[in-house]
Amino acid sequence: MKNTVAKIAFNIILILFALVTVIPFVWMFISSFATNGDIVSISDNLFPKPSTLDNYRNIQTTFNFMRFFSNSLFISVVKTGIVLYTSAVGGYIFSKLRYRGRKFLFGMILSTMMIPWAVTIIPQYEMMVNFGLLDSYWALILPGLVNGFGVFMLKQSMDDIPDEIIEAAKVDGAGDFRIFHQIVLPLSRNALSAIGIFVFLWNWEDYLWPFLMINTQEKQVLAVGLKLFNGQYGTDYGGLFAATTVAIVPVLVVYIFFQKRFIEGLAAGSGK
Numbered sequence: 001m002k003n004t005v006a007k008i009a010f011n012i013i014l015i016l017f018a019l020v021t022v023i024p025f026v027w028m029f030i031s032s033f034a035t036n037g038d039i040v041s042i043s044d045n046l047f048p049k050p051s052t053l054d055n056y057r058n059i060q061t062t063f064n065f066m067r068f069f070s071n072s073l074f075i076s077v078v079k080t081g082i083v084l085y086t087s088a089v090g091g092y093i094f095s096k097l098r099y100r101g102r103k104f105l106f107g108m109i110l111s112t113m114m115i116p117w118a119v120t121i122i123p124q125y126e127m128m129v130n131f132g133l134l135d136s137y138w139a140l141i142l143p144g145l146v147n148g149f150g151v152f153m154l155k156q157s158m159d160d161i162p163d164e165i166i167e168a169a170k171v172d173g174a175g176d177f178r179i180f181h182q183i184v185l186p187l188s189r190n191a192l193s194a195i196g197i198f199v200f201l202w203n204w205e206d207y208l209w210p211f212l213m214i215n216t217q218e219k220q221v222l223a224v225g226l227k228l229f230n231g232q233y234g235t236d237y238g239g240l241f242a243a244t245t246v247a248i249v250p251v252l253v254v255y256i257f258f259q260k261r262f263i264e265g266l267a268a269g270s271g272k
Helices: 002-031 036-040 054-062 065-096 102-114 117-130 138-144 148-159 163-171 176-187 189-204 208-213 222-229 237-271
Strands: none
Touching: 002 237, 036 237, 054 065, 054 237, 065 102, 065 138, 065 148, 065 176, 065 189, 065 222, 065 237, 102 148, 117 138, 117 208, 138 208, 148 189, 163 176, 176 189, 189 237, 208 222, 222 237
16 A cells, blocks of 8 residues: 555656646747747736747748758767767777776776866867867867767677677677677667767757857857847747747657667666
């Protein structure tokens, strides 16, 4: 009886937290169909009354929304793909290969996770300027080619792959390149999905680094472009909410598509 009551109370608490999290997004979505006057008006209603589709029609005319959207999508997809591959290679090297100094090098990789990203902004900025990469997509891609968290997660996942499978493949004449691509990578798809979602979200929502690196408006990403709705004398809240609603769509698609493997990958990593 006590366990049942505890479960019910726990579920109620989770539902309340879920409502607190979801209600702002619901309010933003409904407000994206309302006029600015209805959004900022003081009334007894919590949600403004949806009355127009102009906010969605005008986001392309207000600023080059599709250009910013495609820039963000390109950068996020490219960086996610690169990070997944480099993390998988690093995980395989630290999990299945035996060599002197392996534990020390892995410790160095883990130590990078303890350094706040803000500390590295100035050195990375100076490096990009010295390399002549300022105002280019390379400045957004190169600093994130390797991710310590990704290497850690993939290493933990690959530790669960029996060494007997690797040895059997070597007996059959397979080299490390073939073993990695045809055996280890398919068996690590859950961890790859989990890391892929994290990396995609980090890059899709990144604001500060693109703001520092990109000066040309046509090359800018969506997170920075949304600030164009903030005018000198006011803010187009309806357009901002409409653009933000559309910007959330790729995040939802990625999470829904990889949801099952994302949960399995996190569970496997937490078990380690």
